[in-house]
Amino acid sequence: MQADRQRNFVSDNHSGICPEAWNAMAEANSHHVDAYGRDQYTKKVCGLFRGIFDTDCEVYFAFNGTAANSLALASICRSYHSILCHQISHVETDECAAPEFYTGGAKVLPIAGELGKLNPIDIAELVKKRTDLHFPKAKALSLTQATEVGTVYKLNELKSLKETARELGLSIHMDGARFANAVATLNCSPREMIVQAGVDVLCFGGTKNGMGMGEVIILFNKELSQEFDFQLKQSGQLCSKMRYLSAPWLGMLQDDVWLKNAQTSNAMAQRLKVGMEGIGIEVLYPVEANSLFAKLDDRLIAGMLYRGWKFVKFIAAGGCRIMCSWDTRNEDVDAFLADLNELHGNDEDRNGEVEIMSH
Numbered sequence: 317m318q319a320d321r322q323r324n325f326v327s328d329n330h331s332g333i334c335p336e337a338w339n340a341m342a343e344a345n346s347h348h349v350d351a352y353g354r355d356q357y358t359k360k361v362c363g364l365f366r367g368i369f370d371t372d373c374e375v376y377f378a379f380n381g382t383a384a385n386s387l388a389l390a391s392i393c394r395s396y397h398s399i400l401c402h403q404i405s406h407v408e409t410d411e412c413a414a415p416e417f418y419t420g421g422a423k424v425l426p427i428a429g430e431l432g433k434l435n436p437i438d439i440a441e442l443v444k445k446r447t448d449l450h451f452p453k454a455k456a457l458s459l460t461q462a463t464e465v466g467t468v469y470k471l472n473e474l475k476s477l478k479e480t481a482r483e484l485g486l487s488i489h490m491d492g493a494r495f496a497n498a499v500a501t502l503n504c505s506p507r508e509m510i511v512q513a514g515v516d517v518l519c520f521g522g523t524k525n526g527m528g529m530g531e532v533i534i535l536f537n538k539e540l541s542q543e544f545d546f547q548l549k550q551s552g553q554l555c556s557k558m559r560y561l562s563a564p565w566l567g568m569l570q571d572d573v574w575l576k577n578a579q580t581s582n583a584m585a586q587r588l589k590v591g592m593e594g595i596g597i598e599v600l601y602p603v604e605a606n607s608l609f610a611k612l613d614d615r616l617i618a619g620m621l622y623r624g625w626k627f628v629k630f631i632a633a634g635g636c637r638i639m640c641s642w643d644t645r646n647e648d649v650d651a652f653l654a655d656l657n658e659l660h661g662n663d664e665d666r667n668g669e670v671e672i673m674s675h
């Protein structure tokens with residue numbers, strides 16, 4: 317029988333809006349305010365971000381992560397530049413060439429690297445391979461934190477990437493769709509992460525961490541902010557009723573809700589990991605954020621799907637991806653594990669269910 321699951325493990329964008337963000341938006345809804353970011357909510361949120369990072373950064377809002385990343389990269393690159401990123405990064409694999417489009421033609425150069433991470437040696441090698449006029453000039457280093465395979469760059473890894481980038485004249489973009497999860501894992505301050513990594517421009521994710529939509533683009537390097545507002549407007553990312561993108565952040569930033577949400581989803585992934593390893597299922601990467609990649613055979617997958625569970629069956633990195641959200645509960649994880657355990661231990665049962673499925 318298929319259960320009617322309220323929560324699934326496909327992605328952290330399957331979850332709804334957390335009450336704090338929802339309430340903050342409701343509060344901003346009752347009256348007329350200035351448009352295009354001149355309202356008090358937007359101003360307050362920008363101030364809060366400056367407080368969190370303890371620096372006078374520029375704060376902008378975009379509707380989604382693709383736009384945020386692409387605009388961030390467009391603040392760094394001109395059309396004849398290149399963007400270095402991991403070969404399974406969102407920038408390379410999931411943005412329909414928007415970074416190339418927004419930069420007017422900058423070339424994205426994917427690089428391999430273990431555990432979804434880039435390393436300084438490979439970056440330097442690629443940059444030094446071609447420095448002539450006939451190849452795009454290397455300009456941006458794009459790091460995803462937490463990575464697409466649920467790992468997290470440690471602070472010392474970020475520091476050596478920064479040093480390499482500075483030597484090579486690269487500016488640093490951080491795709492922080494899951495920045496909160498990484499901060500929660502490293503147990504560092506957001507500022508420490510940014511300083512260690514020498515981030516010039518950060519995309520701070522909200523959507524996957526309990527908001528309805530909206531990512532924040534934070535420019536730490538003021539030179540990059542020149543005319544950035546025009547780039548944002550031209551790309552259709554200037555929200556006229558800006559308060560609906562910004563006000564939810566008041567709920568998220570108050571009492572560190574953003575961090576607590578991430579701590580919850582991270583903890584649920586840890587619970588999954590412990591349970592899966594107990595069952596004897598191979599976990600493919602260190603679980604350092606809110607996702608887990610596991611090797612499940614086809615019959616196990618079919619059995620779980622038949623029981624109403626949802627997760628990503630196959631993803632570029634290989635294996636199944638099981639992802640937790642801010643609202644994933646212990647009970648959800650335990651029920652998932654119980655089904656997995658039952659199916660794993662019972663081949664006959666699994667055969668039966670696969671058969672039923674084909675009818």
Ligand SMILES: *Cc1c(COP(=O)(O)O)cnc(C)c1O
Pocket residue numbers: 380381382383385406407460463464491493494523524
């Ligand atoms: C989800 C995600 C994004 C943003 O995706 P959109 O669908 O454009 O909002 C960016 N980077 C990473 C690593 C993501 O997982």
